[in-house]
Amino acid sequence: MQKGERGVPHSPLLAPPRVAVVCEGDPSNPEEWSGTPYGLVGGLRAEGIDVVTIAGAARGRVARVARDVVALMSARPAAPTVEAVKESLRQSRRAAPFTAEFGSTGTLYARSGLLAHRGVDAVVQMGSAYTIRHPRVATFEDMTVRQAVEHDQYQWGELTERQVSRRVERQRSVYRRATAVLSATPWAAESMRRDYGVSAAKVRAIGLGCNHEASPDGRDWSVPRFLFVGNDWARKNGDLVVRAFRVIRETAPEATLDLVGGHPRVDEPGVTGHGRLRLSDAAESARLDALFGASTCLVVPSRFEAAGIVYLEAAAAGMATIGGRAGGAPHLIGGGGMTVAPTDAAGLVDAMRRMCDPQVARAFGESGRARSAEFTWPAVARRVLTALGLRCESTPVTW
Numbered sequence: 001m002q003k004g005e006r007g008v009p010h011s012p013l014l015a016p017p018r019v020a021v022v023c024e025g026d027p028s029n030p031e032e033w034s035g036t037p038y039g040l041v042g043g044l045r046a047e048g049i050d051v052v053t054i055a056g057a058a059r060g061r062v063a064r065v066a067r068d069v070v071a072l073m074s075a076r077p078a079a080p081t082v083e084a085v086k087e088s089l090r091q092s093r094r095a096a097p098f099t100a101e102f103g104s105t106g107t108l109y110a111r112s113g114l115l116a117h118r119g120v121d122a123v124v125q126m127g128s129a130y131t132i133r134h135p136r137v138a139t140f141e142d143m144t145v146r147q148a149v150e151h152d153q154y155q156w157g158e159l160t161e162r163q164v165s166r167r168v169e170r171q172r173s174v175y176r177r178a179t180a181v182l183s184a185t186p187w188a189a190e191s192m193r194r195d196y197g198v199s200a201a202k203v204r205a206i207g208l209g210c211n212h213e214a215s216p217d218g219r220d221w222s223v224p225r226f227l228f229v230g231n232d233w234a235r236k237n238g239d240l241v242v243r244a245f246r247v248i249r250e251t252a253p254e255a256t257l258d259l260v261g262g263h264p265r266v267d268e269p270g271v272t273g274h275g276r277l278r279l280s281d282a283a284e285s286a287r288l289d290a291l292f293g294a295s296t297c298l299v300v301p302s303r304f305e306a307a308g309i310v311y312l313e314a315a316a317a318g319m320a321t322i323g324g325r326a327g328g329a330p331h332l333i334g335g336g337g338m339t340v341a342p343t344d345a346a347g348l349v350d351a352m353r354r355m356c357d358p359q360v361a362r363a364f365g366e367s368g369r370a371r372s373a374e375f376t377w378p379a380v381a382r383r384v385l386t387a388l389g390l391r392c393e394s395t396p397v398t399w
Helices: 032-046 060-074 082-098 100-116 145-150 161-177 186-194 238-251 282-294 309-316 329-336 345-355 358-374 377-387
Strands: 018-023 050-055 122-126 137-141 180-183 203-205 225-230 256-261 271-273 297-300 320-324 337-340
Touching: 018 032, 018 100, 032 050, 032 122, 032 309, 032 377, 050 100, 100 161, 137 161, 137 377, 145 161, 145 186, 180 186, 180 377, 186 203, 186 329, 225 238, 225 282, 225 309, 238 256, 238 297, 238 345, 256 282, 297 309, 297 345, 309 320, 309 329, 309 358, 320 329, 320 345, 320 358, 329 337, 329 358, 337 345, 337 358, 345 358
Parallel strands: 018 050, 018 122, 122 137, 137 180, 180 203, 225 256, 225 297, 256 271, 297 320, 320 337
Antiparallel strands: none
16 A cells, blocks of 8 residues: 555555644644644644645735735726726725635745645645645635625625636636545535535535533523624624614513624623633633633624634534524534524514523533534544545544
């Protein structure tokens, strides 16, 4: 048996496989992509894999120069005036990091990183803005470009039709070259098959893991205690949560709502703001764990959520969840909670009112907790290794 031979499980008698994890930022940074690359690196190492981390994108001054060059090449002023030119350049700069042209710089960085780490048996490529040339590559994403454009996420709406087309073709090419095309949820996997023509045998929805786990013991279910966690207040629908909670307090005056993340100041009875709590800070992480351990229901009905690790963390803590329906989040929530349409204020109030019933909230919490063992980074790592042919078949997610 040859080390790293395509499609053959790695022999335990040999040295552990060496796997490179590549992403557009720093895979060893717990703040990158909500901690997903960092969590996967930890999961692979927990499985005994020799992991190297590689940045697949320009950073700092090089990234700024690349962005400005792409912006100058793609700017199309609406009129021959100074203001029109400035506005066109501003828009082009916002869009530049999402273009295929900018992604080409990441290809160079990833290639250089792989050359510096010779003898890599396989590569896990986070995202598809850049191209990896290796005989054994698994891509991993929470949504496709087509889905991002359809839901008008981030700066995708700033791109021209030609730029979107070129970026989609880059993604299609990356998928075509890959050994395995992996997604966080079946929602993204469906787009990979439908919109990109990737064979069903090549696509796998492997889930995500938790970046922190709070103890599920000692929770008092008798008093409804809601928890909102999200740095993007607008996308996570924070205003709607506060308005719905105001209605809930009319019939459940004992209910509380804790806000964590990038929230504004909220002066409402029963509402406590905690700001951003960093997992990298021991004291702040402990405060967050205490909130996860004491709250009865996570309520984050996002306007759009491709996946959402916070829902898995709530389930692992034994807490019920209310999430939004747009995106792949409902697959992660599963039987651990309820979902509502992002604009359905009445629906959110009804869901929160149901969660005020201790028996209902507890039942959802127990259901989520029972399924949470499938969503750990070591479990995700085993699915990645199986897809790469480095391990025998692992246990798939129960979607």
